[in-house]
Amino acid sequence: MSKPTTIPPKAKPTEQQKLTVEPAPRNRLRVLILSIGAIMFIFPFYYMVIGSLQKEADKSFSGVFPHPDNMTVTNYQEINEAIDAPRSLLNSTVFTIGVLLCTVLFGILAGYALAVMHFRGRTTVLSAVLLVLVVPFQLLQIPLYVLIVRAYGLGDTYLGMIIPFAINSTAVFIFRQFFLQLPRELFEAAHIDGASELKTMLRVAIPLARPAILNAVLLTFIGPWNEFLWPFLVTKQQDMQPFAVALANYMNNVAGRATNPDGANMAGGVLLAIPPVVLFLIFQKRFTSTNIGSGVKG
């Protein structure tokens, strides 16, 4: 049995090929506007870092610039003493990776099925996906809480934290739109070669789906990493709490006693923000592929 016919090397041109290079004066204007905007955007971030390193909270204009004699790392040390940072970061990691695994695994299956296959109940599920985006989590929260902690007994477990976020519907959306975009000929060729649906998906569709998977991962990562309310409800034991919750606890209860409470809060903020920002910066070049764009067609 022969392998499926050759897959086109790259389904779409990379973004770099599509970028236009504009003549110099326009480019400079563009850079200027972007710079102004970027400064305005990143300024709170910068201020957060500066504030976290201040010995005494300095709210004056000169406080915007770092002063060597007002700089210290005690804010970070205080957080480290108050929160079990390694443990809560571990919890955050387990929580996030759990969600990512479920989303990628089941999301691809669902996205593929919704895009490529015809089966009974398909449109119902499609409508459900859209409905899901409209419902605020707070509406579901308490019955969900009763269900997961009381009925299933999953309080204070990683599973209990993961389950409500297990499959990110936006990711399903992304996968579906991506698979919709793949040329039909691919699947027809595979069918002609006698491959079953499962094999088609595994051998043909998924290897191509790497950009979509990357997008889905980056988008889905943010949710559980920053999620505060649900893990807060579900975990009573402090050693199960993810970093976002530990940080919020600290800000609400202990920070008032620190030498520089604002600084301590901001140090916590910086710590929480570092992993997503770093991840984003590393992958952002590949992030803007057309996978999400195809979603806007339908």
Place this chain on the structure above:
Amino acid sequence: MATVRSAETERTTERDRESAVQPVEKERWLGAQPIGLLFITPYVLFLAAIFVYPLIVQFFISFKDYFFAAPGATVDRPWVGFQNYVDVIQDPTFQRSLFNVFEFMIINVPATVFLSLVLAYALNSKMRGLSFFRGAYYAPYVTASVAIVTVWLFMFGETGLVNTVLGSLAPDPSWLINRYWAMPMIAVFVTWKQLGFFILLYLAALQNVPKERYEAADVDGASTVQKFWSVTVPGVRPATTLVIILATITGMNLFTEPYLLTNGGGPNGASVTPVFYMYQKGVEQGQAGYAAAIGMILLVITLGIALVQRRVLERD
């Protein structure tokens, strides 16, 4: 090939597209590819447990004078029919909360659409430091509100940086405790924070605007601004629809930011949002039935708006 879309195919619905290219298959009861049911099962189970079940529970609760209680405790939960709904609609705090989110959306949605498109357009070109610029605009989106709110309070507090710079021009009472400025401030904050996500949507959509159209416009001697309005804006219309709908949904469901920035209700309820009020009633005051009614009404309103938007915006 399949990646370059012309103006015509943009408009076809996905159903047409699929039926146009899908070969006719046997009409079986479970559909052409029943194995799809197997693929979709984990997701459906997930939806059923996490969304459908709680939603149905809330639906039934909203018709009762409900109160969550310990397992094994006997609590009286009388059926009250539509009384909760009537009370909610007449509740001045709820009405204020709807007004607040509409005020929010009036600022947030147009600003989001305009800024994210303009910025995506600007970020869509080769230039030095592109990574830095992209990082700058994405960074707020990626960080938790909990973390970044402290900075904003630091900046916009009564003795904060902004007021120090503004001196006597600073509003009194200060921004976040001012009943006229509180909600607009929250709108600015959320717009700033979410912009990265929408820039991304537009960036991707911009890739699918065919270069030929820009070239044609160049041939006609259009300026940058003219090209923007006549080629770019129509070209990303489906993205605009999505951006508007998503921003609206976010606005209607606003909770975290008012909670964090204004300690809940703000001065005189100036920044109460429906979801926050639902939380206050349901969790803090233990009135689950009333809170469920708030949730149901909100859901209906949001769905209604989203559907209307979709219909209006997708019309040709």
Place this chain on the structure above:
Amino acid sequence: MRRRLISVVAAAAGSVLLGGCISDGGGPPESANTSRGAIEVWLSTNPEEVAWGEEVVASWNSKHPSEKVTAQQIPAGKTSEEVIYASIVAGNAPCVVMNTAPSAVPQFQKAGGLVPLDNFPDGNSYVEGRTGTAVADQYKSPDGRFYQIPWKVNPVMIFYNKKLFAQAGLDPVNPPLKTWAEFLQTSRTLVQKKVAHAAIWPAPSSEFFQSWFDFYPLFGARTQQQLVEDGKATFDTPDGVAVGQFWRTMYAEKLAPQEKYNGDSFKDGEAAMAIVGPWAISVYKDAIEWGAVPIPTEDGKPANQVYTFSDEKSLAIYFACEHRLTAWDFVKFATAQDSDGRLLELTGQMPMRENLPGVYAGYFAKNPAYTQFADQAGRIVEVPNVPNSTEIWQTFRNAWTAAVVFDNEPIDKEFADAAARANELLAKG
């Protein structure tokens, strides 16, 4: 269309089965009231209380190896009451929560989450014996039973910064803070001389419990009444409105800021005074040279007649507990004279024991600064133990922020509307 309807209904039915079919069981059996075994206990996150708690638990465990107690800090949020309520609903509440807020007791009780003390033969007598019938009475529920054990009290007084007062030219030993007029004048001096950003900085935000630290102490000092008496709201009286007017003046003249301070304004020297209880001494002792006086009254009542807000916390035994006899014995152990003494020493908070200065004379001899708190602990006003108490406090707070903090509405009208609403809620039950 019909097909879709069928599939939607099928999905809904399926999910209800999935979710609801799983039985959630009942509570512990009746025998739990006399059962012994290992139990779980929650402490607050206050570091000094944690230290005390761990000491008490260790001591108990060494004496009762077969009834081990595991202690855990209450994961905190804006209010730890939400967490406790959630755990009641989930059926995984611990046996004892040290730091149960009396304002939450009506709600927890309604949810069936608390164990009434008369389940134990010496339940009522122990409480009344330790605390005294008069004070303990404020902690009974409307049905006349005790669902909480009054544990410790933090009578709220006016703390002032001696150094800042001296800088402003005010007497740091006997500051003029007895009458409302004096208090206002002192505040004006402090702000005008710019020794601090604010004379005093209570949180002006709209959380329902903030009223306990601005309105309630002054109202209690003036009237000795709770927010609700005999099933009716009391704050729309001329007394309540007068207290509102007092604070309105403070806000109008910018003696108290309208924006919440992120942190402790007294400790940071941003405010020259604070309304707080003795638990804060351990926070201030290194940073501020502090003094404390009773809450001001309009006409300057003598100190031994001034009442204040209690800022009390109780212990309670929760319904999910399966070894309630152990829990009860542990509670008695933790509130015995020795444990109370250690609480006093470690945290500076006042155990609710009759005749504190007499029982712990040695401690007060060594720490005379605490004597006034021990004395004040006998004159406290508690939050009313009534149904829908949280909602009533929230209603009041909304009126307060609108009228008193921000002068958006007239005080008497706002208070009257809020009282009407509160009376409705009280009648509803």
